[in-house]
Amino acid sequence: xxxxxFGRKLGALDLQVDVTLPSRGVSALxxxxxxxxxxxxxxxAGIVTPDHGRIRVGERVxxxxxxxxxxxxxxxxxxxxxQDARLFPHLSVAGNLRYGxxxxxxxxxxxxxxxxxxxxxxxxLDRRPWNLSGGERQRVAxxxxxxxxxxxxLMDEPLASLDAPRKAEVLPxxxxxxxxxxxxxxxxxxxxxxxxxxxxxxxxLSEGRTVASGELSDIMSRPEHAPLIGRYEAGSVxxxxxxxxxxxxxxTTLRFADGQLRVPRIDLDPGAPVRVRIRARxxxxxxxxxxxxxxxxxxxxxxxxxxPRDGPYADxxxxxxxxxxxxxxxxxxxxxxxxxxxxxxxxxxxxVALDSRSVGFSRRPRSASPAQAPDLPxxxxxxxxxx
Amino acid sequence: MGGIExxxxxxxxxxxxxxxxxxxxxxxGVAWLxxxxxxxxRALLDGIVHAPLVLPPVVIxxxxxxxxxxxxxxxxxxxxxxxxxxxxxxxxxxxxxxxxAFPLMVRAIRLSLDSVDRGLEMAARTLGxxxxxxxxxxxxxxxxxxxxxxxxxxxxxxLGEFGATITFASNIEGETRTLPLAIYTATQTPDGDxxxxxxxxxxxxxxxxxxxxxxxLHRRTQRWLGRH
Numbered sequence: 162x163x164x165x166x167f168g169r170k171l172g173a174l175d176l177q178v179d180v181t182l183p184s185r186g187v188s189a190l191x192x193x194x195x196x197x198x199x200x201x202x203x204x205x206a207g208i209v210t211p212d213h214g215r216i217r218v219g220e221r222v223x224x225x226x227x228x229x230x231x232x233x234x235x236x237x238x239x240x241x242x243x244q245d246a247r248l249f250p251h252l253s254v255a256g257n258l259r260y261g262x263x264x265x266x267x268x269x270x271x272x273x274x275x276x277x278x279x280x281x282x283x284x285x286l287d288r289r290p291w292n293l294s295g296g297e298r299q300r301v302a303x304x305x306x307x308x309x310x311x312x313x314x315l316m317d318e319p320l321a322s323l324d325a326p327r328k329a330e331v332l333p334x335x336x337x338x339x340x341x342x343x344x345x346x347x348x349x350x351x352x353x354x355x356x357x358x359x360x361x362x363x364x365x366l367s368e369g370r371t372v373a374s375g376e377l378s379d380i381m382s383r384p385e386h387a388p389l390i391g392r393y394e395a396g397s398v399x400x401x402x403x404x405x406x407x408x409x410x411x412x413t414t415l416r417f418a419d420g421q422l423r424v425p426r427i428d429l430d431p432g433a434p435v436r437v438r439i440r441a442r443x444x445x446x447x448x449x450x451x452x453x454x455x456x457x458x459x460x461x462x463x464x465x466x467x468x469p470r471d472g473p474y475a476d477x478x479x480x481x482x483x484x485x486x487x488x489x490x491x492x493x494x495x496x497x498x499x500x501x502x503x504x505x506x507x508x509x510x511x512x513v514a515l516d517s518r519s520v521g522f523s524r525r526p527r528s529a530s531p532a533q534a535p536d537l538p539x540x541x542x543x544x545x546x547x548x
Numbered sequence: 549m550g551g552i553e554x555x556x557x558x559x560x561x562x563x564x565x566x567x568x569x570x571x572x573x574x575x576x577g578v579a580w581l582x583x584x585x586x587x588x589x590r591a592l593l594d595g596i597v598h599a600p601l602v603l604p605p606v607v608i609x610x611x612x613x614x615x616x617x618x619x620x621x622x623x624x625x626x627x628x629x630x631x632x633x634x635x636x637x638x639x640x641x642x643x644x645x646x647x648x649a650f651p652l653m654v655r656a657i658r659l660s661l662d663s664v665d666r667g668l669e670m671a672a673r674t675l676g677x678x679x680x681x682x683x684x685x686x687x688x689x690x691x692x693x694x695x696x697x698x699x700x701x702x703x704x705x706x707l708g709e710f711g712a713t714i715t716f717a718s719n720i721e722g723e724t725r726t727l728p729l730a731i732y733t734a735t736q737t738p739d740g741d742x743x744x745x746x747x748x749x750x751x752x753x754x755x756x757x758x759x760x761x762x763x764x765l766h767r768r769t770q771r772w773l774g775r776h
Contacts, residue, residue: 206674234673235681241674247667250773251689260685264676291774309675 163188163313163345165371167204167214167224176200180364180374184219187339187346189360189377191353191390197369198349202315205347206241207234218313218345235264240306242316246298248290254301255286261309269310271342276304279341280334296327300334307342314346320355335359353394354519357381357438365389382485384468384476387441392474396440397487403433412512419481423457424515435520441476443514444488447507448498458510462486464500479508486510553746555722556730560754563638563726564706567646568699571653575698576688579658598651600712608647609715616643616716640717641724645709649702656701660694661687693769700762707754727751 163182170176176197182188190198203209205216207223210231216224218239223232240261248257262273277283280300290298299319306314319335320328336359339346350356356363356377363380365373367389373380378398380386387395401415401422411426415435422437429435451459462481469475475492477500478485486508500506581587582594600608616623616634626632634640664687672682688695710728717724719733731747734740 208670208674233678234670235676235678238676239674241671243667243671245667247665247671249668249672249686250775251686251692260672260677261675264681266676289774305675 162217162219163347164215164217165201165205167211167216167226169200169204169209169211171197171200171209174200174369176204176369178204178214178371180371182345182347182364182374183362184345185343186361187348187359188362188364189356190347190349190364190366191356192351192366194351196366198351198366199317201366202241202317202347202349205313206239206315207232207237221312238266238310238312240309240311240314242299242302242306242314242319244318244321246290246295246302248293248298248301248305250290252290253286254282254288254290254293257290257301257305258282258286258308261305265308265310267310271307271310271344273308275341276307279337280304294327295323296330299323299327299331303334303338307338307344311344314344316346316348318349318351320352321350332358353390354438357398357436357519378484381438382478382487384466384478384487387468387470387476387487392470392489393442394440395476395487395489396438396443397485399437399439399484399486401435401437403427403429403431403435405431418483419462420460422510422515423512424520425512425517427517427520437515438519439486439510439515440519441487441489443510444486445509446477446479446488446490446494446498446500447509448504450507451509454509456509456511458512458515460486460508460510462506462508464502464504464506466502467495467500479506481508550743552721552730552734552743553750556725556727556747557750557754559638559641559722559725560707560727563641563645564703566642567649567706568653568703570642570646571650571702572695572699575650575653575657575702576691576695578654579661582654583658583661597654600648601651605648605709605711606715609644609712612640612644612647612712612716616640635716636718636720636724638717638723641709641713641726644712644716645706646702648709648712649705652705653698653702656694656698657691658694660691660698663694664690690773693766693773696765696769697762700758700765704755704758704762707758708751727754 162184165178165180168177174197178201190201192198200209204211205223211224211226213226222230223237224230249260252260280303282301282304285293285297285301290301293301320331323331339359348359360377363375363377364371365380365386372389373386378400381396381398399417401417404414404416404421406413406426412423413426415422415424415437424437427435460481462479464477465480465485466478467475469492473491473493474489475495477488477490477495479488488508578597582590613635614620618624618627618633618635623634626634632639634643669682669686672686677685708728713724713726714729719725719729725733727747727750731744734744734747
């Protein structure tokens with residue numbers, strides 16, 4: 162377990178952190194800029210010293226005000242990938258990769274060859290950092306942090322300074338490393354798209370406070386978090402597996418606990434796990450099974466909760482059986498349809514809305530308990546995502 | 549070129565090299581204090597270090613004389629403990645040249661230290677390097693262009709030092725008579741014009757060579773760091 166329980170005043174920011182993170186998988190730290198995300202991981206790294214509290218990673222106490230413990234940055238055994246890569250300009254790519262490796266203590270669990278292979282660095286080894294593209298630089302920075310043999314990998318918006326094509330280039334590498342190297346990752350981002358593709362655990366930070374922490378799909382499905390995630394991006398996350406492809410129409414059918422979803426074709430073999438983010442604003446509701454409409458993703462369920470929002474909107478959570486799906490509709494529609502908790506409805510999602518930005522290509526097999534496995538149906542009406 | 553020119557040239561090169569070497573560790577230390585420390589009295593240190601740039605060299609020479617002369621406490625201690633006498637010796641010329649060149653070197657090194665990205669040093673810490681390790685593996689290599697150009701500047705300035713040297717170490721052939729002092733001596737000697745002119749030519753050639761080398765080194769190291 163990673164225990165973060167500390168506070169620190171930094172100018173206008175009053176950082177108060179109280180979360181426990183799993184010691185495996187990717188934990189995303191999400192929040193708007195200025196919410197204190199970077200200060201939080203800098204405190205874990207030892208760059209920022211808390212005023213009070215405790216930071217513990219596994220068995221190792223990094224900081225404890227009461228016992229006077231405050232490990233030096235270099236003694237914490239963390240890997241840190243900065244937004245701006247921070248490669249050493251006086252060393253080659255290989256020299257940069259070796260920098261942390263030479264200084265790593267104990268057994269070397271992360272091997273040179275596997276890092277070079279997973280991050281595709283072979284042809285870059287002799288180059289100098291200033292000759293690399295932004296995406297290549299970030300890959301080298303990730304490799305350097307991994308070869309340092311960390312017990313925890315911190316990533317501070319590693320994609321934020323890259324343009325869209327470079328982002329798309331680096332993201333799969335990060336997805337792979339979470340899978341290949343058994344290493345807890347603390348990933349800071351203000352992009353819900355990155356978070357949904359990478360994270361298992363989600364922490365939401367707002368004005369210096371950790372306001373939510375839990376399994377990603379659980380946190381995402383709760384309407385009370387929508388204002389923090391943003392009305393445009395808020396929605397549900399469903400873990401699915403690839404069922405089959407339709408090459409004629411370039412579509413892929415995915416299966417999840419409560420049914421199937423048709424999405425634009427993704428290049429993965431049947432059986433591969435994928436994660437789909439469905440924005441609440443892309444979900445429509447109907448009282449009867451919709452006929453003669455272009456939408457193919459139609460899933461029956463029951464209204465679980467209706468949360469009125471400012472202005473014209475209402476956030477409706479629909480229980481599909483074992484999963485929930487959130488829909489953002491107008492309050493007017495809500496009243497016109499007479500929606501109430503318990504009302505039977507059909508949810509509709511346009512396939513077109515589920516583009517590659519919403520579909521996480523490769524998820525590592527979930528290590529959670531079997532109850533959370535995506536294809537174990539529960540009886541309808543049972544509380545979804547039981548905690 | 550006769551014996552006088554050779555002697556003066558060799559002595560100057562020797563003094564230049566020795567004063568540069570003497571300055572270097574102190575200049576890096578002082579640049580560090582001025583750029584990185586929160587030391588009280590930093591402004592005072594800054595002023596003292598830069599004084600030789602604005603004071604008449606004779607004043608510096610005189611101050612050295614009254615503090616490091618054989619009758620001064622510090623000078624007497626140096627002589628009794630280490631057997632080092634500075635006045636009337638080549639060592640004294642080196643000290644005078646070093647004091648005069650020191651601010652030039654500190655300036656160049658401090659500028660290069662200011663331009664070192666602290667983020668890179670922080671990255672090195674997260675990769676397991678201690679503060680001292682970071683200094684040698686990241687900070688100093690990144691300062692290299694400034695250190696080299698500072699050293700070249702100090703070397704060139706040492707070659708030309710006159711006022712402090714003649715006041716402190718005097719003008720003794722083969723011992724303290726560097727190029728500028730030899731030129732001065734030649735101009736004071738009847739029929740010394742030819743020697744003086746040859747020495748002037750030599751000085752100018754040395755200066756041009758030093759500046760060219762300095763520029764070249766600076767460009768090389770900057771390119772090595774990917775700065776264009």
